Amino acid sequence: MANPWAGEVAISLDGRRHVARLTLxxxxxxEEALETGTLIGLVERFESGRFSSRDVLMLIVAGLxxxxxxxxxxxxxxxxxxxxxxxAAQVAARLLARAFTPPAxxxx
Numbered sequence: 001m002a003n004p005w006a007g008e009v010a011i012s013l014d015g016r017r018h019v020a021r022l023t024l025x026x027x028x029x030x031e032e033a034l035e036t037g038t039l040i041g042l043v044e045r046f047e048s049g050r051f052s053s054r055d056v057l058m059l060i061v062a063g064l065x066x067x068x069x070x071x072x073x074x075x076x077x078x079x080x081x082x083x084x085x086x087x088a089a090q091v092a093a094r095l096l097a098r099a100f101t102p103p104a105x106x107x108x
Contacts, residue, residue, distance in 0.1 A: 007098040009063060011091045012082025020063030020091065022099035030062035033073075043100065046093055053085070059092035 002008035007021045022030070031039055034055070042059075045051045060081075061073050081088045 004098060007095075008067065009091050009094045009098065011060065011064070011087075013076075013079045015080070015082070018064055018069060019067040020060065020069075020095060021066045022059075022063050022095050023066040026062040026066030027099065029065065030058055033058050033062070043096055046096055051089070051092075056085075056089050056092045059095055060088060063091070063095040 002010040002019050009020050011018050011020055027039060030042075034042060042051075042055060045055060057073055057076060061071070061076055064071065064076070083090075
């Protein structure tokens with residue numbers, strides 16, 4: 001099960017469950033792969049609904065790699081994502097939200 005407090009999001013690839021999360025290394029890879037400015041620009045595109053399918057693909061690849069997956073964007077293009085493009089966009093949005101939202105105070 002994915003742990004949202006650790007920034008994890010579950011995604012199904014070819015019927016197999018994977019855990020994705022945007023680690024600092026995954027975010028750095030993502031920023032380099034997007035070649036479109038900063039991660040803030042990416043967040044703004046998602047918030048305004050102006051994201052591209054490439055944004056979604058690269059976010060999911062980065063999240064999967066942050067979760068330990070060893071694949072590439074080419075590998076992801078060849079698999080069936082459970083829930084299709086809509087679920088893929090929702091997973092990408094959750095990854096971004098969980099990466100940049102601090103956990104709730106725990107009383108410590």
